[in-house]
Amino acid sequence: MQPIMFNKNDSYSREAEILKVLGHPIRLKIVAGLISQACNVKKIWECLELPQATVSQHLALLKNKGIIEGERDGVEVYYHVVSDQARKIIESIFTLGNCQGK
Numbered sequence: 001m002q003p004i005m006f007n008k009n010d011s012y013s014r015e016a017e018i019l020k021v022l023g024h025p026i027r028l029k030i031v032a033g034l035i036s037q038a039c040n041v042k043k044i045w046e047c048l049e050l051p052q053a054t055v056s057q058h059l060a061l062l063k064n065k066g067i068i069e070g071e072r073d074g075v076e077v078y079y080h081v082v083s084d085q086a087r088k089i090i091e092s093i094f095t096l097g098n099c100q101g102k
Contacts, residue, residue: 014085015085017065018065018067018083018085018086018089019089021061021062021065021067022067022086022089022090024058026048026050026054026055026058027058027061027062028090029048030044030048030055030058030059030062030068031062031067031068031081031086031090032090032094033047034068034079034080034081035081035087035090035091038071038078038079038080039078039079040076040077040078040079041055041056041059041077041079042076044059044079059079063079066082066083067081067082067083067086068080068081068082068083069082
């Protein structure tokens, strides 16, 4: 087995912050869903069967951390994933899950 090499110059702060934010099941579901399709708040809370206020709070945190962005279309805002790091994390989680028969 080869020894693990650590780079003292890498802080991993951004990656750790993304993992903390994605550590909540609701936010994980939101980001996983938004990877495949942009959605507005109403569609998200209907799909998750959660109150609009709860979904809005989670969306605000994801937006503040730079994981998602919203684009206005008339009176509606459609959210989509903009963080490549978050996208890779989500895709690796579900790819690993599929390989293990889940």
